[in-house]
Amino acid sequence: MNTITYETSSDILKEFVKQEKIVLESARIGLPSVVGFIVGFDYKGSWWSLPKSSIIYNSLQTLREWDRILVCTLLKGKITFVYDDVWPYLIRLSNELPPDALSKIEEIHSVNGSHKKTTCEINCWASKELLDASNSISRTEAIDKLYLYIPNAERILHEIHVL
Template identity: 35%
Template sequence: MTFDQAMAFIREHGIVLSAARGPVPRMAEVIAGEPIKGSWWAHPKSHQIFAIFQKLADSPDILVCRMIGGKVTFVHRRLWPALVRLADRFEPTQIAQVHQEHTAKGHHEAHEVPYPEWVPAEVFDEAGKL
């Protein structure tokens, strides 16, 4: 799977979990092309999965948050106006933007941008029209 195919998949589905099990598709399994037992880090396509995850996180059309069950969730920009319109139905931590960083020591750190600081002005305008 390519990055463009991954983006198209997320655009089509709107909301996709990165790897956790839940009520929406799991991007790691879509990239792998098969169900993954255990951690995706041990899968033969782990490098491809990681590379696509990194590109998705850098995309201006993808919100990375912890919307579903506190797990890393990708939300396509086409749903952001609806998300903003319904923001009062979510816990603030669910719709905070998550940036993941790998430190020089190999640690994994997550940083959050609280809602609504990450929301572009045009998305607020679109949300107001819903």
């Protein structure tokens, strides 16, 4: 019998997001995803149908709580994790993105177990220093920096319609 093991070390998952800069939570649209990294194989259907899905869920929650990751819907309206290195450049390009692409998504867990999703716009989650820094960056510089930092920059910049 094969034992399924998942990569759930929060340090390793954080390093994965830090290295990739922009990753999907679980969607499979040809770009790296956290769930794909956790399970280590291409799966069919929802990750909730995988064995030990609660372990995957807990790992995702740990990442969602990390203050260096913005959870938003940057890529095709899918849950996306964005590492803080690239926030200023994406904020600079935000007027070219879908309206809520960089709105922060948070899940509120009630005592009875239900979940409520809330969002807050860039001005709500980004500090004044971050907003000022992003305003001082030219569009060309923002795109150049994203190419420099993001391994899948070409594909991602096309997906978000900046190129």
